[in-house]
Amino acid sequence: MTSDQIVALTEEEIKALNKVDFSDDAIKGTGTSLTYRNLKDIVASFLKQDSKLAVPYFKADTIINMPAFNTVDAQTMKKEEIDVWDSWPVQDAESGVVSNWNGYQLVISMAGAPNKNSNHIYLLYSKYGDNDFTHWKNAGPIFGYNALEDDQQWSGSATVNSDGSIQLYYTKNDTSGGKLNWQQLASATLNLAVENDEVVIKSVENDHILFGGDNYHYQSYPKFMSTFNDDHNHDGNPDRTDNYCLRDPHIIEDNGSRYLIFESNTGDENYQGEKQIYNWSNYGGDDAFNLKSFLNIVNNKHLYNLASWANGSIGILKLDDNEKNPSVAELYTPLVTSHMVTDEVERPSVVKMGNKYYLFTASRINKSTDAEGTVAAREAVGDDVVMLGFVSDSLRGEYRPLNGSGVVLTASVPADWRTSTYSYYAVPVEGSSDTLLVTSYMTNRGGIAGAENKSTWAPSFLIKMNADDTTEVLPKMTNQGDWIWDKSSESLVHVADQNSAKLPNEDFNVDYYAVSGYGLKPHTYPTVDGSTGVSEAHGVLTVTVKDGEDKKADKPETPVSPTEGNHSVDDKTNKPDTSKPADNNKPSADKEDKPTNPTNSDSPVPTPFPYFPDRAANDNHSSNDHHVAVPEKPSTEGSVGDRRPVAQATEIASPVPEAIVATGPTVLTTPVKEESVTETEAPKPAKSEEEVQSHGVAKADEVTKSDESSKDNNTKVAAKLAITHKTPSVSEGPNANILTILATIFAAIASLSLFGYGLVTGKIQLPKK
Numbered sequence: 139m140t141s142d143q144i145v146a147l148t149e150e151e152i153k154a155l156n157k158v159d160f161s162d163d164a165i166k167g168t169g170t171s172l173t174y175r176n177l178k179d180i181v182a183s184f185l186k187q188d189s190k191l192a193v194p195y196f197k198a199d200t201i202i203n204m205p206a207f208n209t210v211d212a213q214t215m216k217k218e219e220i221d222v223w224d225s226w227p228v229q230d231a232e233s234g235v236v237s238n239w240n241g242y243q244l245v246i247s248m249a250g251a252p253n254k255n256s257n258h259i260y261l262l263y264s265k266y267g268d269n270d271f272t273h274w275k276n277a278g279p280i281f282g283y284n285a286l287e288d289d290q291q292w293s294g295s296a297t298v299n300s301d302g303s304i305q306l307y308y309t310k311n312d313t314s315g316g317k318l319n320w321q322q323l324a325s326a327t328l329n330l331a332v333e334n335d336e337v338v339i340k341s342v343e344n345d346h347i348l349f350g351g352d353n354y355h356y357q358s359y360p361k362f363m364s365t366f367n368d369d370h371n372h373d374g375n376p377d378r379t380d381n382y383c384l385r386d387p388h389i390i391e392d393n394g395s396r397y398l399i400f401e402s403n404t405g406d407e408n409y410q411g412e413k414q415i416y417n418w419s420n421y422g423g424d425d426a427f428n429l430k431s432f433l434n435i436v437n438n439k440h441l442y443n444l445a446s447w448a449n450g451s452i453g454i455l456k457l458d459d460n461e462k463n464p465s466v467a468e469l470y471t472p473l474v475t476s477h478m479v480t481d482e483v484e485r486p487s488v489v490k491m492g493n494k495y496y497l498f499t500a501s502r503i504n505k506s507t508d509a510e511g512t513v514a515a516r517e518a519v520g521d522d523v524v525m526l527g528f529v530s531d532s533l534r535g536e537y538r539p540l541n542g543s544g545v546v547l548t549a550s551v552p553a554d555w556r557t558s559t560y561s562y563y564a565v566p567v568e569g570s571s572d573t574l575l576v577t578s579y580m581t582n583r584g585g586i587a588g589a590e591n592k593s594t595w596a597p598s599f600l601i602k603m604n605a606d607d608t609t610e611v612l613p614k615m616t617n618q619g620d621w622i623w624d625k626s627s628e629s630l631v632h633v634a635d636q637n638s639a640k641l642p643n644e645d646f647n648v649d650y651y652a653v654s655g656y657g658l659k660p661h662t663y664p665t666v667d668g669s670t671g672v673s674e675a676h677g678v679l680t681v682t683v684k685d686g687e688d689k690k691a692d693k694p695e696t697p698v699s700p701t702e703g704n705h706s707v708d709d710k711t712n713k714p715d716t717s718k719p720a721d722n723n724k725p726s727a728d729k730e731d732k733p734t735n736p737t738n739s740d741s742p743v744p745t746p747f748p749y750f751p752d753r754a755a756n757d758n759h760s761s762n763d764h765h766v767a768v769p770e771k772p773s774t775e776g777s778v779g780d781r782r783p784v785a786q787a788t789e790i791a792s793p794v795p796e797a798i799v800a801t802g803p804t805v806l807t808t809p810v811k812e813e814s815v816t817e818t819e820a821p822k823p824a825k826s827e828e829e830v831q832s833h834g835v836a837k838a839d840e841v842t843k844s845d846e847s848s849k850d851n852n853t854k855v856a857a858k859l860a861i862t863h864k865t866p867s868v869s870e871g872p873n874a875n876i877l878t879i880l881a882t883i884f885a886a887i888a889s890l891s892l893f894g895y896g897l898v899t900g901k902i903q904l905p906k907k
Contacts, residue, residue: 139429154436157416168408169451170528170537172476172483172544173422174431174507179543180526181503181511185518190610191541193550194599196557197634198641201580201618203592205272206262207249212279213256213287220256221583221593222249224293224485224561227621228304231297231391234489234566236622238266239298240332243621246280246296246306252584252592257290259308261328263337269626271595271618277337280306280328281345288314292321293485293561295388296328299461304328307398309385310347318366320359321384322350323400327462344463348398349455351384355469356453357403357410359384370412370446373439380410380447381481381505388487392533395456396464399486399497402453404475410449415442420478435507444507450476452486452499454534473497473537474528480506483526488533489564492571496603497528497537498546498564520552520648525562525576529607538607546601546609547576550639552648556580556587557639559596567623572603573612575623582653587644595619597632 147155183191203219210217225247227236236243243266250256261277264270279285294308310324326345331338351358359382367376387398404410414420415435421428435441451472458467474497476483482505489496503522504512515522525547528537540546551557557580564574580596581587598620600612616627 151433151436154416154432158418158432159413159416160418168475168477169472170474170539171420171422172450172474172479172526172539173420174479175422175427176539176543177479177503177506177508178423178427178431178511180524180545181508181515183541183543183545184503184511184515184522184524184548187519187548187550190608191545191548192611193547193559194611194613194615195550195634195636195639196559196580196597196615196632197638198556198644199638200632201556201591201594201596202271204274204594204619206274206276207260207592207594209260209276209278210283211251211254211256212258212260212281212283212285214251214254215283216251218251219592220249220251222247222260222595223579223583223593224248225262225577225579225595226293226295226563227565228296228298229389229565231389231396232490233568234390235568236266236565237298239302239304239330241266242332242337243267244296244304244330244337245274245621246294246308248291248293252589255287256285257292257311258285259291259293261330261337261339267622267624267626269617269620269629271620274619275336277330277339280326280339280342288312293386294323295487297389297391299327301462303462304330305389305461305464307348307387307389309387311385317359318363319382321382322359323348323384323387323398325387325464346463348387348457348464349384349400349466351402352405352469354405355407355471356384356405356451357382357449358405361405362403370443379443383450383482383484386485388485390488390490390533392490395459396461397533398455398457399473399488400453400455401482401484401486401499402451402472403481404449404451404472404477407471408449408475408477410447410477412446414449414477415445417477441507441509444509445478448476448478448481448507450479450481450483452483452497470534473530473534474499478507485561485563487564489566489574490533491566491574491603493531494603495530495533495535495537496540496564496574497530498562499526500524500560500562501526515549516648516650519549520555520646521549521558523549523553523560527609529603540603541608547611551636552644552646553582553650553653554586554648555640555644556591557596557634558582558587564601565598565621565623567600573623574601574603575599575616575621576601577621580618584652586653587641597629598623598627 204222207222208217208219211220225245228239228244228246229235230237242263245262247260247262248257249260250258259280261280262274263277264274281291290311290313292309292311294306296304296306299305304327306326306328308324308326310322312320312322324345324347327343329340329343331340349356351361353361362380362382366378366380369376381403383401383403385401387400390397390399415432418428421431423431435445452474453472454470455466456468456470457464474483480501483499483501486497486499489498501524503515503524506512512522524545526544527540527546528544529540530537547562549558559578559580560582561579563577565577567573567575575598577598578596579593581591581593583593585591595618597618598616600614600623602610602612604610614623614628615630615633616623617629617631620627620629
């Protein structure tokens with residue numbers, strides 16, 4: 139930093155910098171880190187709408203509701219057209235290809251009546267290799283009819299057992315008694331039969347919970363609730379912005395053993411909390427980027443809150459050898475973590491192709507800590523969903539982000555269009571070592587694209603994995619609901635451009651209020667001054683969605699719905715036993731990776747949450763929420779965690795470039811002070827000339843006058859730093875504060891210079907002998 143930039147630091151910023159841990163050592167319990175730099179690069183790629191990454195356009199007027207879901211809803215017991223969303227095929231656990239079960243392809247789907255909080259899973263089937271979307275049939279809800287609203291089943295995976303039964307792995311979600319989505323990994327065995335050319339569910343057995351978090355590698359629901367009311371931004375109010383995730387188990391067999399890959403949040407091995415804001419390694423960029431990002435976060439109460447809660451992870455566990463009634467044999471450190479970036483990395487899956495293991499997950503920028511990135515993505519496209527990917531040379535090895543940042547797919551159309559897609563799921567193409575078929579559902583549910591347009595299966599398309607760890611979308615598309623790519627799969631029926639990707643009544647005015655809550659009343663919205671460009675209208679925040687260069691500048695604004703938040707606090711209970719091993723999922727020649735023994739945590743007494751009356755608005759993990767930051771400067775007092783003082787970071791003294799990155803949204807290029815305007819903060823009213831003059835005089839008195847010599851400026855820099863920092867003793871050694879050292883040096887140099895100047899000019903005279 140330059141001397142002027144040091145002078146510009148506020149006392150709170152100096153205090154915050156003194157808490158930073160600049161250690162380069164790998165953090166125990168991290169796995170591969172999805173960093174803040176990665177997040178910014180993901181947003182930049184999203185805004186470019188690169189054809190190698192952008193989801194293809196689909197022709198809106200060719201998309202139909204899924205005929206197989208004109209059926210009786212398991213919960214409401216009424217026959218109607220219902221929404222279908224997260225879906226997965228029954229796959230070979232080792233190769234990942236869709237299984238041929240007695241001549242049929244089988245798919246399991248989450249589905250439910252619109253706006254009824256009906257979240258249950260159904261079995262679908264059609265002849266193996268049949269590409270006709272209308273030929274799919276519904277075998278009914280797997281767990282039967284008269285299902286309960288509070289006993290939900292969320293997404294997972296399935297494979298064929300050696301006896302021909304289907305082993306289902308899914309998410310059991312409990313919302314009874316006011317619980318906030320208590321998710322646990324579960325398994326059940328499906329016994330099927332073919333009767334009169336129909337696949338029927340004969341029985342379901344061995345339905346049981348596999349894993350609910352061990353609190354060491356993975357957060358449990360009771361641990362999540364124990365800190366849900368903590369106050370990280372120190373405003374005197376509970377944050378209540380944490381997001382609990384333990385779901386979406388994906389089965390994979392490797393070297394004869396079955397493993398589950400799942401979405402999760404980290405446990406005590408590397409837990410959430412304010413400390414992660416002060417961990418330099420979580421930023422992932424060069425010193426200039428890290429510093430500016432850090433100051434942006436600590437000066438923004440909203441971002442500080444979100445960043446302290448974010449501890450998403452992609453977990454892995456090993457099952458025992460009991461195919462039909464499995465239990466957890468071993469737990470490991472997460473494969474990927476996203477501390478300070480996001481709590482939510484959904485529907486993870488691992489696909490082995492050749493000698494490489496590809497890990498994919500779906501996510502939303504609006505569930506991250508990049509508030510300005512969310513606004514930018516929604517302005518540019520009208521949505522912010524992505525598919526992320528990583529690659530490794532072994533199942534539990536070190537994963538590298540694909541395309542540099544991890545981004546593999548970016549949304550192409552607004553969230554309320556008929557052709558909006560999400561929940562991307564990659565299926566191997568049999569016989570190929572570099573090509574995957576991407577499936578998804580289309581149309582956000584709850585009548586977002588019109589009551590008549592239900593959520594349905596989207597057309598699938600191909601992506602290619604290149605040898606240099608890059609990816610690209612191929613110009614190959616299928617009919618709706620095609621899970622198997624073969625020579626008969628390609629179809630041009632749904633190929634479109636941007637104009638034909640929307641229905642006649644669709645525009646670029648996206649109501650995120652409705653998209654977020656599926657028509658339900660939202661939670662609390664922050665107040666944002668209209669002069670920021672993010673205005674408040676009818677209780678809904680709005681931004682303008684851009685439709686390319688040829689659109690008019692005066693098109694209507696797009697509502698943006700802020701959410702409750704998604705991130706987490708530092709828990710002071712259930713600390714790990716020191717005997718538990720660390721596991722970074724990295725090969726080691728001299729140390730065997732020893733897993734911990736899994737345990738399910740005890741169930742707490744259900745407690746209703748009156749402050750969360752509209753729980754249903756956030757009851758499904760695919761909701762499309764958004765936070766709009768309201769910049770306030772938090773106090774950083776009371777922050778915890780092992781941190782090294784600024785003296786360890788000699789890079790702080792280096793100049794900061796004017797710009798951090800060439801493209802995409804960036805953090806502020808100067809330190810944010812209480813008087814400065816952030817990306818979402820209202821600009822201050824223009825000051826009068828007298829105010830400007832008086833303000834300038836005050837600043838000159840506090841820092842330096844424009845006509846002062848450089849040595850006088852150095853003296854004042856030192857004086858300012860000396861106000862807040864005690865001069866360290868020699869015994870403090872390498873942990874001494876670098877700013878304090880600089881202050882001392884500047885003061886000494888300035889004093890000697892002034893002394894010499896006085897001698898030369900005669901203003902200072904030495905006593906005569």
